[in-house]
Amino acid sequence: MPHLIRAAVTDPSRGVGSDPILEDLVLRALKPGEILVEMKATGICHTDFFAGSLSPGPMVPGHEGAGVISAVGPDGDKTRIGQRVALTFDSCGECPRCLDDDPAYCHSALELQFGLDKSFKRSGGDDVSGGFFKQSSFATFAIASDRNTIPIDDALPFELAAPLGCGVQTGYGAITNELRPTHEDNLLVFGLGAVGLSAISAAASLGLKDIIAVDPIAERRALALEFGAQKAFSPEEVKDGAVAPKSMAFTLDCAGVEATFHDSIHLLAPRGTMGVVAVPPPDKPISFSPLTLLDGGRKLVGIVEGGSEPNSFIPDLGRRILGGTLPLEKMMKRYAFEDFATAWDDAKHGRTIKPVLIF
């Protein structure tokens, strides 16, 4: 059943970190437990920019796919063929975290998202790796698993479903599943990309009256106010004292650079909690003194995929979009898949917050 597909391929032989280019490839046959999804839309997420560094050879990134199940692997559930699905992160289903419906913290999470396989071949016979987040969704067809294909409502357009699988659930779930502020708490969010804006929407839905949004880009600050923040500042304004030290119950760092990491801790009130969803590259570690945490008993929490249990959380986010309380449209822009290069460039340079490719 291997068949011809078209995919965006990043290839170190074209230069380390070079942009993905569309190519025609052959996709391998399905194995047991796998699901073939005909892609209808896929978001571009920040982690895609680092995907190429995982592989010494060419590979296909993409991890916010949505589409229709077109085949199942040997012994698979054929009734799933034709189902509309959003693709998300993969999990093993057998470890203690998975058995506790907590798959975002699956013991095998890293190898399942980043351990690539030889999914594709070029016409000359060279292998191209796939399996990124068990989807590699920058392709007309993707091999996913039974566990990371989440059925979605018929009324939810694919292009709105796609970003739910990573960026949106990461930000929204960081607030509703992990930090869980009450309506009397205040919250400061650094970095107003798809993750930060989703976090603000979530905090607004919980009734928080003091949500502060921080980003260097003025248009993003204005957008944060539309998503429910009450105040928005540039990082310079924060540095100049716009936010009092030791005043925040919760901070969420969606920027992942050294300055925002330190500020996110120092702005915490005693007993405050900082959520970490974005980090700098592994070769640029941040150093800080643990004394900062002892001063006031502050907590630092690492948050993956918003602590989501995607089978319930992604449909829930879909209902919020259809109900008008999660205005995803305001942060996204549609591109034809054939115009991949423009979408990638716009994402890389921050011109579009959430580019979504339409197949």
Ligand SMILES: [Zn+2]
């Ligand atoms: Zn697991």
Ligand SMILES: [Zn+2]
């Ligand atoms: Zn992502």
